[in-house]
Amino acid sequence: MSATQEKTTRSSSPTDDATAKAVFSNERTVQVPKITLPVSLRPNTRLKMDGLEFLSLLPESAIPVAFLDPQYRGVLDKLAYGNEGKSRGMRRSAMAQMSDALIGDFVRGIDRVLVPSGHLFLWVDKFHLCQGVRPWLEGTSLEIVDLMTWDKGTFGMGYRTRRRAEHCIVLQRRPVRAKGVWKVHNITDVVLEKVSKREHPHAKPVELQGRLISAVSSEGDFVIDPAAGSFSVLDAALQHNRNFLGCDLNG
Numbered sequence: 001m002s003a004t005q006e007k008t009t010r011s012s013s014p015t016d017d018a019t020a021k022a023v024f025s026n027e028r029t030v031q032v033p034k035i036t037l038p039v040s041l042r043p044n045t046r047l048k049m050d051g052l053e054f055l056s057l058l059p060e061s062a063i064p065v066a067f068l069d070p071q072y073r074g075v076l077d078k079l080a081y082g083n084e085g086k087s088r089g090m091r092r093s094a095m096a097q098m099s100d101a102l103i104g105d106f107v108r109g110i111d112r113v114l115v116p117s118g119h120l121f122l123w124v125d126k127f128h129l130c131q132g133v134r135p136w137l138e139g140t141s142l143e144i145v146d147l148m149t150w151d152k153g154t155f156g157m158g159y160r161t162r163r164r165a166e167h168c169i170v171l172q173r174r175p176v177r178a179k180g181v182w183k184v185h186n187i188t189d190v191v192l193e194k195v196s197k198r199e200h201p202h203a204k205p206v207e208l209q210g211r212l213i214s215a216v217s218s219e220g221d222f223v224i225d226p227a228a229g230s231f232s233v234l235d236a237a238l239q240h241n242r243n244f245l246g247c248d249l250n251g
């Protein structure tokens with residue numbers, strides 16, 4: 001998508017246009033510094049390394065957008081479907097699990113490298129959404145500014161209702177503002193996108209992540225994901241002419 005296309009917002013009448021201009025902005029005024037990377041951090045590749053080590057190698061206040069999709073230990077503990085060690089449950093339980101303390105360390109590491117007014121898109125399931133993520137934000141300058149729901153269009157597990165959705169909490173490093181920062185205004189807060197789980201049981205939607213990337217960054221900017229799984233964010237970043245930096249313990 002070209003820079004000109006990205007500047008386009010959808011509106012249906014001249015009145016809508018006037019209102020949109022007053023309330024929204026489709027320009028970005030965020031300054032992103034040029035960064036020098038250590039040779040071990042090769043952009044646009046699937047790095048195999050620990051996410052905290054990866055974050056520690058990035059310069060401070062340099063990255064406009066990050067994604068974090070933690071491997072929650074809580075999911076296995078709470079769901080306890082009895083399939084841990086079997087089929088898809090085996091693939092999940094074989095992955096390195098993250099404690100709440102570790103997730104807090106990842107969030108603090110991301111906060112350090114984001115530019116002022118930069119964004120973190122944090123994927124959560126409904127248990128973590130209800131319990132709240134505030135403890136993970138302690139000691140950071142991140143604020144919750146929005147929430148999106150991804151409708152997977154599938155019929156998942158559940159003792160009561162069956163799971164069909166996951167959620168993405170939108171966090172912004174202070175100073176919090178939308179004008180001059182968020183430039184795509186036709187993304188709804190519930191999005192249906194089907195995703196194959198063949199490569200990774202927790203793969204996230206490439207198209208949706210790509211639209212979020214284009215909303216809060218410019219062409220050539222870096223997008224990071226320190227626990228990248230199937231590297232869906234890499235695909236999304238490349239589709240929108242951004243650079244990607246990210247890793248997974250499993251590469």
Ligand SMILES: C[S@@+](CC[C@H](N)C(=O)[O-])C[C@H]1O[C@@H](n2cnc3c(N)ncnc32)[C@H](O)[C@@H]1O
Pocket residue numbers: 049050051052069070071072095096097098200202203204205226227228229230231232233247248249250
């Ligand atoms: C929920 S998955 C991410 C899925 C990803 N968003 C996608 O679209 O495919 C979480 C990933 O975190 C990885 N992981 C767990 N601990 C890690 C660590 N300390 N450093 C890097 N990756 C880690 C796991 O291997 C797993 O692939």
